[in-house]
Amino acid sequence: MMGLSDHLIILPILIPFFAGAIMLLYDDRQRKAKLGISLVATLATLVVAIELLNRSKGNALSGGNDIAFYLLGDWAVPYGIILVIDRLSAMMLVLTSLLAIPALLYSGAGWHRQGQNFQSLFMFLLMGLNGAFLTGDLFNLFVFFEVLLAASYGLLLHGSGQLRVRAGLHYIAMNLAASLLFLVGVSLIYGVTGTLSMAQLSNLVATVPDADRPLLHVGTAMLGIAFLVKAGIYPLSFWLPTAYMAGSAPVAAMFAIMTKVGIYIILRITMLVFGAGAGSSAGFAAEVLVALGLATIAYGSFGVLASQGLGRVTGHLVMISSGTLLTVNGLALMGGGIGMLAGALYYLVGSTLATGALFLLIEPLSREEGGIAAMLALTADAYGLDQSDEDSTEQDEEGLAIPGVMTILGLLFGVCLLMLAGMPPLAGFIGKLGILGGAMSAPALPAALVWVFVALVIVSGLASLLALVRIGIQTFWAADGTPPRVLASEIAPIGVLAGLVILMTIQGQDIFRYMEATSRALHAPEIYVQGVIEAPRVVDGGDRP
Amino acid sequence: MEFVLSCAIGILAASGIWLMMRPRTFQVIVGLCLVSYAVNLFIFSTGRLTMGAPPIMPKGWFVNPAAYADPLPQALVLTAIVISFATTALFLVVMLASRGFTGTDHVDGKERD
Numbered sequence: 001m002m003g004l005s006d007h008l009i010i011l012p013i014l015i016p017f018f019a020g021a022i023m024l025l026y027d028d029r030q031r032k033a034k035l036g037i038s039l040v041a042t043l044a045t046l047v048v049a050i051e052l053l054n055r056s057k058g059n060a061l062s063g064g065n066d067i068a069f070y071l072l073g074d075w076a077v078p079y080g081i082i083l084v085i086d087r088l089s090a091m092m093l094v095l096t097s098l099l100a101i102p103a104l105l106y107s108g109a110g111w112h113r114q115g116q117n118f119q120s121l122f123m124f125l126l127m128g129l130n131g132a133f134l135t136g137d138l139f140n141l142f143v144f145f146e147v148l149l150a151a152s153y154g155l156l157l158h159g160s161g162q163l164r165v166r167a168g169l170h171y172i173a174m175n176l177a178a179s180l181l182f183l184v185g186v187s188l189i190y191g192v193t194g195t196l197s198m199a200q201l202s203n204l205v206a207t208v209p210d211a212d213r214p215l216l217h218v219g220t221a222m223l224g225i226a227f228l229v230k231a232g233i234y235p236l237s238f239w240l241p242t243a244y245m246a247g248s249a250p251v252a253a254m255f256a257i258m259t260k261v262g263i264y265i266i267l268r269i270t271m272l273v274f275g276a277g278a279g280s281s282a283g284f285a286a287e288v289l290v291a292l293g294l295a296t297i298a299y300g301s302f303g304v305l306a307s308q309g310l311g312r313v314t315g316h317l318v319m320i321s322s323g324t325l326l327t328v329n330g331l332a333l334m335g336g337g338i339g340m341l342a343g344a345l346y347y348l349v350g351s352t353l354a355t356g357a358l359f360l361l362i363e364p365l366s367r368e369e370g371g372i373a374a375m376l377a378l379t380a381d382a383y384g385l386d387q388s389d390e391d392s393t394e395q396d397e398e399g400l401a402i403p404g405v406m407t408i409l410g411l412l413f414g415v416c417l418l419m420l421a422g423m424p425p426l427a428g429f430i431g432k433l434g435i436l437g438g439a440m441s442a443p444a445l446p447a448a449l450v451w452v453f454v455a456l457v458i459v460s461g462l463a464s465l466l467a468l469v470r471i472g473i474q475t476f477w478a479a480d481g482t483p484p485r486v487l488a489s490e491i492a493p494i495g496v497l498a499g500l501v502i503l504m505t506i507q508g509q510d511i512f513r514y515m516e517a518t519s520r521a522l523h524a525p526e527i528y529v530q531g532v533i534e535a536p537r538v539v540d541g542g543d544r545p
Numbered sequence: 546m547e548f549v550l551s552c553a554i555g556i557l558a559a560s561g562i563w564l565m566m567r568p569r570t571f572q573v574i575v576g577l578c579l580v581s582y583a584v585n586l587f588i589f590s591t592g593r594l595t596m597g598a599p600p601i602m603p604k605g606w607f608v609n610p611a612a613y614a615d616p617l618p619q620a621l622v623l624t625a626i627v628i629s630f631a632t633t634a635l636f637l638v639v640m641l642a643s644r645g646f647t648g649t650d651h652v653d654g655k656e657r658d
Binding site: 139142143146149150153157160161162165166168169170172173176177179180183184186187188190191196 | 565573584588625631633636639646647652653
């Protein structure tokens with residue numbers, strides 16, 4: 001029989017699902033209760049995720065790498081759907097919860113009043129994200145992707161208003177088209193190999209007949225395009241800054257991890273399926289990933305320099321981060337080595353937290369120019385709800401506005417700046433140093449390519465620095481007029497995110513060691529495959545075939 | 546039969562993609578529907594085309610899989626239909642909201658000058 005602790009793997013999906021569903025039953029006016037429920041649910045998910053992370057570290061016997069499985073409905077692999085937790089997915093689960101808690105806290109300061117069912121949609125988004133990180137089956141991945149996308153459509157439109165609806169229209173059309181490509185890719189892969197399980201696919205890819213191999217490549221390429229759209233990679237990324245800018249602050253902060261889902265899946269599938277053991281498919285698409293990644297870094301750097309507002313700058317910073325990670329992914333397929341990928345994973349966590357914090361900072365900073373007040377009045381008016389007077393009374397009693405607000409905001413902004421520009425002493429520097437050091441010491445990579453990559457990463461860092469410093473000077477030093485009135489409950493979540501970035505730096509060695517082991521596990525897909533194929537069923541035999 | 550099916554998928558996909566590129570939201574949504582039909586037919590065809598073959602095998606020791614249709618693509622296509630149906634409905638709502646806000650059905654919310 002399975003104990004309760006064996007069911008732990010599915011909890012990151014079930015907790016947000018039930019929390020979201022329960023909140024649908026309550027009237028929308030009980031926002032405090034709903035906020036409480038979602039916070040408790042997210043905290044519970046975080047606790048589960050940390051426990052899973054501790055377990056996936058394994059012990060000395062398992063080589064410091066323990067993979068756990070959950071067979072849905074107890075169907076034997078590869079017939080059923082399997083949930084897999086290894087170091088990488090555990091890390092992403094923790095990161096999701098760490099980002100979700102500040103975003104939720106921030107929404108409690110007022111944003112969650114701007115529309116209906118914010119908390120439920122937020123929970124369903126978490127469920128989709130966690131599911132996408134956990135699943136080991138391609139079609140199940142599609143389902144979880146649709147869950148998270150459907151929730152993100154609702155969240156992007158949260159607060160309504162013309163700008164959001166227009167951005168939402170483009171965002172939804174884009175993602176619907178990408179989902180259709182996803183389906184075509186999945187069905188091509190199924191048609192060629194007869195399996196949807198990632199582990200089984202990794203096993204079969206070396207033995208695919210040469211006549212069918214191009215079809216398999218087309219299938220994975222289609223799948224790849226769908227994820228590249230989500231990751232915001234250059235020719236497919238024009239929707240990204242507009243959509244991220246249009247979203248309300250907590251939603252935009254949560255969207256900081258949505259591009260990383262695309263990167264995560266591409267990393268997972270390419271390392272698993274096109275690793276060294278893939279026969280003549282080994283390293284497929286590595287050059288394309290590198291080229292697209294470099295193009296994205298370049299485009300993002302230009303975008304950062306050309307943008308005026310902090311919102312648009314942050315949108316392009318997200319693209320630089322995606323591009324860097326995608327390039328590293330491609331280089332890793334070419335044989336870039338373990339250290340480089342470890343640096344990239346470290347950078348992924350840090351940059352996600354920092355962009356999340358920046359998205360939360362945008363709104364308090366633009367407040368003095370009549371940003372939020374005007375926007376709130378506009379949206380409440382457009383929404384056609386009679387909550388405007390309720391708003392104005394509640395706004396006053398919600399919490400204390402803190403003094404010296406610009407100093408605190410400025411310090412938080414500085415943390416994000418140092419992180420994203422990759423300046424010492426913060427985590428961004430350590431991550432980029434790991435990436436660049438790894439890339440330069442890898443003998444398998446062509447030297448010219450490495451130098452282009454190194455140059456682009458450094459230039460993109462410089463561009464981020466310039467753009468953010470320019471905005472910082474405008475906002476903090478050259479500002480005239482009274483500082484904005486910012487609630488403590490709005491500063492605290494940003495402080496939490498900035499604190500996490502600093503903690504990442506202080507605990508750098510431990511976290512980097514974890515990332516190195518993760519990277520090593522990614523380079524040895526046979527551990528994952530072997531584990532999944534041999535995952536034991538709970539009830540043996542029976543009369544089922 | 547393969548020829549007819551591939552023609553159907555090709556024509557649906559081509560018309561759908563053309564419509565998706567058009568500037569009116571209604572054309573975009575019809576285009577998305579047509580492409581999703583094409584994709585659904587395509588998923589169905591990955592189980593190989595068979596005539597009069599049941600998808601469910603009887604209980605027993607040995608069955609000849611060649612005599613049966615592949616049930617998995619049929620299950621996948623059902624899921625895909627439901628999901629694309631739901632998301633298209635959602636898109637329709639956003640489209641109506643956009644029409645209400647801007648007073649035009651252009652995808653950019655304003656007519657081109």
